[in-house]
Amino acid sequence: MAAMNDISRPAFRFAPSPNGLLHLGHARSALLNEAMARAAGGRLLLRIEDIDLARCRPEFEAAIYEDLTWLGLDWERPARRQSDHFADYGSALGRLAALGLVYASFESRGDIRRAVASRPGWPSDPDGAPVFPFAREGMSEAERARLVAAGEPYALRLDMARALAQAVESAGPLGWQEVDRATGRAERVVADPRAWGDVILARKDVPTSYHLAVVVDDARQGITHVVRGADLKPATSVHLVLQALLGLPAPLYTHHSLLLDAEGRKLSKSIGSQSLKTLRAEGATPGEVRRLAGL
C-alpha cells in the first residue's frame, strides 16, 4: 500500500485564511477537494494562509481544524502555515528582482484613486481595483533607491509587461489546464495576466502577497491539482507568470461554482455569512452541511 505522503500520488489542497470563521463556501471547497482527492487516489493537504498577520488570529486557525474535523475531513499533518515561510517567499522575490522584474512603489491607495479619477475609462483589474496607473518609468531607479534608503514605506510590484515577455520567452504562450469536475475533461484556458497590471508582490506591511505565496507553496507542497472557488480563476493568470519565471510546475486547476446567499451575493466573512460554527451550534449535522454545500 502506498504511504500516506507518497509523493507520486496526486496532491490536492484546501487553503483557507484564518481571518474569520469558515462558512458554507469554505466547506464546499474543502469537501470538493476531499472528494476529488479520493476519486483520484490522491493526498489531501491543508495550508493556513495567514500572511496578513494583522487580520489572522490563532483562534481562527484553531476553529479551522475544529470545523474540518467535525465535517469528517482528514488531511496530512502538519498543515503548512504560511507565516512560517516568509524566508521562502523572500527568496522567490529575490529571484524575480534579480531578473529585473520588481520595483518599489510608494504610491498610496489615495494616490492611485486620484490618478484614476482624472482618467475616464481607466481599467480595473479582475478584482475590481484600478490597474496600477503609475508606470515604472515614471520614477527613475535612482529616485526609487533613494526613497527606499530614506525609509519611505513601499510595496514591491511586478513589472508585468517585462515579466510576461520573459515568461513567454522561457515557457511559450501561457495557459493552464482547467479540469471540469463533473466530466474530468481538461480544457486549455489562455492566461490574461495583462488585465492585472503591475500586481503587488510584497505589501508595505506584509513581506509577500497572496499571488507569490500561493505559487511558492503549491510547488513546495507538490500540489498537482488546485481546486478552489471560481472567484480565484482570473488570479490563475498571474500565478502562471510567476510559475514560469520561477521555474515551478503548473498544477491542473478546477475552479468550482460559488454558493450565493438569498440576495445573490457570494458568501463571505465580510458580509457576515453564517459560519459553520453557528450552523453546528444550531444543530446542523455534518451530512446536512455537505448537502447545503452542494455535495
Ligand code: GLU
Ligand atoms: N486563501 C484563499 C482563500 O481563502 C484561497 C487561496 C487558493 O485556494 O489559492 O480564499
